[in-house]
Amino acid sequence: MPAIDQHLITITQRPDIVFASGHGSWLTDEGGKRYLDLMQGWAVNALGHSPAVITDALLRQSQQLLTPSPAYFNRPMLQLAQQLASLCGLERVFLASSGAEANEGAVKLARRWGSRHRGGAHEVISFADAFHGRTLAMMSASGKPGWDRLYPPMPGGFAKARLNDLDSVRRAIGPQTVAVMLELVQGEAGVVVAEPDFVRALRALTEELGLLLIVDEVQTGVGRCGHAFAFEHYGIRPDIVTLAKGLGGGVPLAALLCQERFNCFEPGDQGGTFCGNALMAAVGLAVVNEVCREDFLAQVNARAAQLSVGLQAVVQDYGLVGERGLGLLRALELPSPTAPAVVAAAQALAPTGLLLNAPRPHLLRFMPALNVSAGEIDEGLMLLRRALSDARV
Structure with a gap:
């Protein structure tokens, strides 16, 4: 079979997934699998997909x-x-x-x-x-x-x-x-x-x-x-x-x-x-x-605090280096260069995948939609734990 990207100039390594739709914090591929998206186009989709x-x-x-x-x-x-x-x-x-x-x-x-x-x-x-x-x-x-x-x-x-x-x-x-x-x-x-x-x-x-x-x-x-x-x-x-x-x-x-x-x-x-x-x-x-409404920004700060606390718990439970960030732009530092493996493991989770970003070999970056819900933050942290275990971090 010809490569899926045979007509595209090569600029990056992409997984063989074609996304068909997105709503809020979720993307769905052409096969019907859903992914919780904590990248949001590298902090582009401030209000999630298709708001x-x-x-x-x-x-x-x-x-x-x-x-x-x-x-x-x-x-x-x-x-x-x-x-x-x-x-x-x-x-x-x-x-x-x-x-x-x-x-x-x-x-x-x-x-x-x-x-x-x-x-x-x-x-x-x-x-x-x-x-x-x-x-x-x-x-x-x-x-x-x-x-x-x-x-x-x-x-x-x-x-x-x-x-x-x-x-x-x-x-x-x-x-x-x-x-x-x-x-x-x-x-x-x-x-x-x-x-x-x-x-x-x-x-x-x-x-x-x-x-x-x-x-x-x-x-x-x-x-x-x-x-x-x-x-x-x-x-x-x-x-x-x-x-x-x-x-x-x-x-x-x-x-x-x-x-x-x-x-x-x-x-x-x-x-x-x-x-x-x-x-x-x-x-x-x-x-x-x-x-830029005050009530909206208050919710951004609430979800940022929730994500930070959740990542700190992950650090303690998995023996990682630490977490840091400002608002809903955060990073998780790993003790070894296994971040790409965690990204792949998170994407492969079933029945629901998780989309993460690894800007450095030992770092994961989190950039969820600014209107992400408390429940979606909790689900993302649960899926992250599964990915860390699957990647043997």
Whole structure:
């Protein structure tokens, strides 16, 4: 038989499963097997699979206007920008389609500002083990091991510091430095959380030196960490913020936000065929209005506490290393590089499978829907225990 993916360019190793439908926290494959999904598209499906709030927004907007072109205004674009600005405290918004696009836009904006106000300063300090996207520039900005050798020559202008090490940031600052780019939780590195004292000291340092602070909230924003934005945990106000993943709740949508005084693009400097299209903006507005309510976020924090306590019990019972995270972005650290085996064992469970992610060989990552139920958290923990036993961790 021909391979199931004979016509797809190979970009990753996928199991031989074809999913046919999804509702809430559950996916069903073409054979009828159900899986409890604790990945949700890498924190994309903020409201789970096929939520009514998104299908309704898509249907309603698709019958009115898809996109008039980015050369013109549309009402959902304006409404989403206004809502994001109000929630985030940053006055200006650019809508895009992916996190990499938003992050690249953030670097462009910082460099444009540096060319005008810092004598052409253009270098951006980012962090070892960071992940900012898969364009060439964002791969260079990222600190994922080996990425600097994949597609040489890589774009320059990105110095590297170490998360939670302010002295390493100081050493990386030079006369051409214009900004520091930070993930408050390094998801791809294994849910490594920035320390509050470090973040506050970094904000003070960048303000003292007149550098921009770019916070990449592609994975942590829009309720994932229990606030509308993760930076609220730290009591800071960034100069630039990027969003994607959960912003669209499953559709391609991203945003770049900045303080008014950094709104320095000239017409033609930045754009994109689908930027601010009415269809995706309508979905984003529906998601933000649902997720960023105080009562909704209270439930996110309740389920996060439940998941954390449950994972701590798993650590004790199975002799694992520990669990960590912020909100509903959490990791379980294993004593050996058996995470891929646990992922496979969880997927193979019968009659109900479990979908997990292994960003590192010794780490499991959990990114459930933000409206996951208490019962689904309990069921997921039970299935996890079975998978750990089957994988002989």
